[in-house]
Amino acid sequence: MATFQLEFVSPEKLLLSRPVEMALLPAADGQMGVLPGHAPMIVALRGGVISVREGGVETESLFVPGGFAEITPTRVTVLADEATPVAQLSRNEAEQRITAAEKVLAELNAEGATPEKREAAMARVLAARAMLAAAQSA
Incomplete structure (x- = not known):
């Protein structure tokens, strides 16, 4: 399956950087799924959960209180002040x-x-x- 590079950045450090199949983002206008080849855009994020799918299964769920995501056909960069694994x-x-x-x-x-x-x-x-x-x- 095709992948894109997902990078999750907070002010302190790079939290995540790896190829993934899909990411679900809590965009300000509603839940947004991102797949490889997505149209370029920058979106504001509301408080919610970012879900990452790899190998056909959800591998990561992180809560963010807000932020931004820059989306290109080959990369998604999420910028957020904080991110917490949902389990924590x-x-x-x-x-x-x-x-x-x-x-x-x-x-x-x-x-x-x-x-x-x-x-x-x-x-x-x-x-x-x-x-x-x-x-x-x-």
């Missing part, structure tokens, strides 16, 4: 993130913050909720 997610940590993010959002709403700030805060709430959902499914 903590429900307690996810619940704490939800509480903290909802508090910040409420404060921004109360003080009449700009729509951009409120939107960024809402994205953090949604990412924390996605983290909890991923932790519960693991």
Whole structure:
């Protein structure tokens, strides 16, 4: 089966770099499957799980709270501030993130913050909720 190079980069290090058959990405507009030969594009990622398929089976599942992916016909580069294997997610940590993010959002709403700030805060709430959902499914 044809493959493409998948690279997963965080600010600290290169987390993953290997040929894969398929990657499922949590794109901002919805779940997105990438196969070899995909049209070039750059997509924003929302909080969710990136799944990697090799040899016809899922070999890796990583939670990201957001980021970007650059897609070319032969390579996908994922840029994210953090990535956690789904098996290592903590429900307690996810619940704490939800509480903290909802508090910040409420404060921004109360003080009449700009729509951009409120939107960024809402994205953090949604990412924390996605983290909890991923932790519960693991």
